[in-house]
Amino acid sequence: MKKYIKQKQLLDDTWHTLEVPAAQTSAVVPGTGRWIVSLAVWKQNRTQLLGRAQDIGVALDPVDDPAELAEDVAALPLIAVRFPSFTDGRGFSTARLLRERYGFKGELRAVGDIFRDQIFFLSRCGFDAFVLRDGEDEQGALAALNEFSEVYQAANDRGPLFDRRFVKG
Amino acid sequence: MYQYDSIDQRIVDERVAQFRDQTKRFLKGKLSEDEFRALRLRNGLYIQRHAPMLRVAIPYGLLSTEQLRMLAHIARKYDRDYGHFSTRQNIQYNWPKLEEVPDILADLASVQMHAIQTSGNCVRNITSDQFAGIAPDEIVDPLVWAEVLRQWSTFHPEFNFLPRKFKIAISGSAQDRAATMVHDIGVYAVHNEQGEVGFKVIVGGGLGRTPIVGHVIREFLPWPDFLTYLDAILRVYNRYGRRDNMYKARIKILVKERTLAKFKEEVEAEWVHLKGGPGTLVQEEIDRIDARFKRPGYLSLHSPDRELEAHLRADKAFARWVGRNVHAHRVAGYSAVTLTLKKTGVPPGDATTDQMYAIADLADRFSFSEVRVTHEQNLVFPHVEERRLFELWQLLKPLGVATPNLGLINNIISCPGGDFCSLANAASIPVAEAIQTRFDDLDYQHDIGELDLNISGCMNSCGHHHVGHIGILGVDKNGEEWYQISIGGRQGVKAAIGKVIGPSFARQEIPDVIERLISVYLDRRESEDEVFVDVVHRLGLEPFKSRVYEKVH
Numbered sequence: 001m002k003k004y005i006k007q008k009q010l011l012d013d014t015w016h017t018l019e020v021p022a023a024q025t026s027a028v029v030p031g032t033g034r035w036i037v038s039l040a041v042w043k044q045n046r047t048q049l050l051g052r053a054q055d056i057g058v059a060l061d062p063v064d065d066p067a068e069l070a071e072d073v074a075a076l077p078l079i080a081v082r083f084p085s086f087t088d089g090r091g092f093s094t095a096r097l098l099r100e101r102y103g104f105k106g107e108l109r110a111v112g113d114i115f116r117d118q119i120f121f122l123s124r125c126g127f128d129a130f131v132l133r134d135g136e137d138e139q140g141a142l143a144a145l146n147e148f149s150e151v152y153q154a155a156n157d158r159g160p161l162f163d164r165r166f167v168k169g
Numbered sequence: 170m171y172q173y174d175s176i177d178q179r180i181v182d183e184r185v186a187q188f189r190d191q192t193k194r195f196l197k198g199k200l201s202e203d204e205f206r207a208l209r210l211r212n213g214l215y216i217q218r219h220a221p222m223l224r225v226a227i228p229y230g231l232l233s234t235e236q237l238r239m240l241a242h243i244a245r246k247y248d249r250d251y252g253h254f255s256t257r258q259n260i261q262y263n264w265p266k267l268e269e270v271p272d273i274l275a276d277l278a279s280v281q282m283h284a285i286q287t288s289g290n291c292v293r294n295i296t297s298d299q300f301a302g303i304a305p306d307e308i309v310d311p312l313v314w315a316e317v318l319r320q321w322s323t324f325h326p327e328f329n330f331l332p333r334k335f336k337i338a339i340s341g342s343a344q345d346r347a348a349t350m351v352h353d354i355g356v357y358a359v360h361n362e363q364g365e366v367g368f369k370v371i372v373g374g375g376l377g378r379t380p381i382v383g384h385v386i387r388e389f390l391p392w393p394d395f396l397t398y399l400d401a402i403l404r405v406y407n408r409y410g411r412r413d414n415m416y417k418a419r420i421k422i423l424v425k426e427r428t429l430a431k432f433k434e435e436v437e438a439e440w441v442h443l444k445g446g447p448g449t450l451v452q453e454e455i456d457r458i459d460a461r462f463k464r465p466g467y468l469s470l471h472s473p474d475r476e477l478e479a480h481l482r483a484d485k486a487f488a489r490w491v492g493r494n495v496h497a498h499r500v501a502g503y504s505a506v507t508l509t510l511k512k513t514g515v516p517p518g519d520a521t522t523d524q525m526y527a528i529a530d531l532a533d534r535f536s537f538s539e540v541r542v543t544h545e546q547n548l549v550f551p552h553v554e555e556r557r558l559f560e561l562w563q564l565l566k567p568l569g570v571a572t573p574n575l576g577l578i579n580n581i582i583s584c585p586g587g588d589f590c591s592l593a594n595a596a597s598i599p600v601a602e603a604i605q606t607r608f609d610d611l612d613y614q615h616d617i618g619e620l621d622l623n624i625s626g627c628m629n630s631c632g633h634h635h636v637g638h639i640g641i642l643g644v645d646k647n648g649e650e651w652y653q654i655s656i657g658g659r660q661g662v663k664a665a666i667g668k669v670i671g672p673s674f675a676r677q678e679i680p681d682v683i684e685r686l687i688s689v690y691l692d693r694r695e696s697e698d699e700v701f702v703d704v705v706h707r708l709g710l711e712p713f714k715s716r717v718y719e720k721v722h
Contacts, residue, residue, distance in 0.1 A: 087330055089330025089331060090408055100442075121327075137199075148183050148184075148324065149179060149183065150179060151326075152320040152324070153324075155326050159447040160447060161320070162457070165176070166453055
């Protein structure tokens with residue numbers, strides 16, 4: 001079973017991804033197991049899938065608007081955000097919107113062209129799970145989560161540095 | 170100068186360690202060329218025509234003499250004894266070895282410097298007015314706010330993989346000396362009617378392939394909302410900026426395609442959620458940053474100084490230098506002095522190791538150990554006693570940095586061009602040199618008066634040719650170097666984009682073409698007070714075109 005990083009640990013990935021061609025919206029989601037489906041498939045089968053939502057995750061592409069899941073975030077245990085190429089940074093904003101605007105509390109995983117050098121930024125934007133691309137050094141990626149001990153800006157993980165400066169005096 | 174505290178220092182130290190590891194992984198073959206490219210670019214490291222090129226940030230142009238000595242040390246130890254000051258308040262080294270770059274960064278970190286985000290599709294070095302904090306026409310000192318921006322943009326987790334590079338400039342004076350209108354975001358620090366500090370925010374300006382003067386997106390943004398509002402702009406850009414075509418990926422294209430009104434609506438809709446949130450600035454933080462700026466202990470001096478006035482009367486060359494290269498200071502008895510890196514025969518913006526060391530020594534003696542770097546590729550001593558100007562002038566002359574050509578035709582802004590840069594279509598430095606040689610006579614330069622001549626070797630416009638009164642752009646025609654000329658560009662609050670006069674020219678024709686443009690100006694100006702660019706705007710292109718093309722083509 002493939003390993004992935006979740007909450008700073010290396011775990012077995014129990015989720016399957018339902019691969020359908022990009023244009024296709026209808027698909028049969030297998031009746032057993034935990035499945036990650038595209039936003040289009042989710043929308044198409046929403047009523048039915050909501051009945052077993054604890055076993056369903058939705059994957060968002062860079063162009064997908066997270067607002068489309070605003071009503072569903074409480075029901076979904078997992079949302080995956082795809083990074084077809086690591087230079088496409090739209091997913092960073094998608095993640096913050098899911099967490100901060102729509103209040104998603106479940107597993108937020110980064111999938112696709114994911115390797116250690118983005119992981120610190122991804123985690124700051126609200127991702128708590130990372131499926132590394134093939135051949136990546138998992139220990140290096142885990143270490144990268146702590147690459148910087150302090151940060152300036154407010155983001156999903158913490159407030160701005162100036163808050164901490166004044167708390168500590 | 171802003172002094173790092175232990176946290177600021179730790180962040181740059183950790184960056185050095187991270188980059189050292191990335192370089193090691195690349196050299197071991199664990200990172201591909203493409204991956205390492207995107208990572209090293211975030212650290213200002215390009216692979217250029219001859220060797221890697223390393224771009225080091227000089228945030229908003231401020232340098233201590235300790236830092237300048239380190240830049241000199243790096244030029245000597247790791248490079249070929251010189252550095253190139255760029256138009257974005259950076260210094261570039263053209264010959265470092267890839268495997269030594271982590272050591273260079275460690276040396277930089279030891280004097281509170283870095284190369285973070287000097288390249289790549291992220292927020293670049295924050296630039297500002299070289300006279301920030303000392304200009305008599307200043308409304309708000311932008312330095313504290315520039316440092317706020319530096320910290321906010323450093324490793325911003327959401328905006329490190331934008332559609333394209335993102336440049337921010339901030340100015341706080343009536344006269345804009347930071348090219349604020351031609352940045353992705355331009356910020357004017359201002360007061361409202363109640364005397365409170367806030368920002369006029371400009372968005373969607375830029376040079377490059379599609380030169381556009383920016384638009385006002387907000388007339389007055391209260392300072393506590395500064396960062397949340399910028400977050401809103403960047404988020405809209407990050408989500409909707411084009412990623413399909415790198416030439417259409419800058420925010421200016423998004424603003425243009427969406428229209429300003431629609432773009433503003435989206436930003437405001439985003440900001441509703443961010444306003445008042447955790448990113449809201451607090452007075453304590455502004456005070457803290459302000460207190461970490463080491464400011465000079467000025468003497469109480471009499472101005473004007475009698476001795477200075479005597480020298481001005483007695484020495485014409487000195488008076489000319491003072492007239493051109495010395496600037497008013499808001500503290501009585503002090504001046505700011507520009508050291509021009511534009512001597513004929515030297516590539517614009519280049520400084521040798523020896524020059525840097527000597528300049529640092531003089532800045533210790535004359536300018537409270539502080540130096541500024543300008544976007545016009547010169548250096549500035551920001552706090553010089555007027556009564557010591559004559560002494561300083563005599564010491565600057567042998568260093569080759571007292572050429573009184575600031576604001577004149579030979580104060581050319583130029584990118585490194587095709588001799589160094591792999592992006593360029595054409596050489597720029599030899600063109601600059603040919604023009605400087607043609608106009609080398611200082612009396613002639615002074616007669617021509619104010620004239621910004623800017624040269625870029627390609628459409629990336631690093632030499633800001635669009636806002637030159639005369640702009641020269643290197644273009645590629647069937648593998649040959651040609652040069653397109655535009656006139657009427659202007660920087661500052663009345664920023665304008667120059668217009669191309671017609672078909673391009675071969676390199677050897679350029680000095681003649683420039684001379685013809687100048688001759689039209691000299692014939693047609695109403696007085697010496699009417700500068701070149703004003704004549705272009707009054708007369709239009711036609712008289713210039715007809716004289717230039719009558720025999721040359």
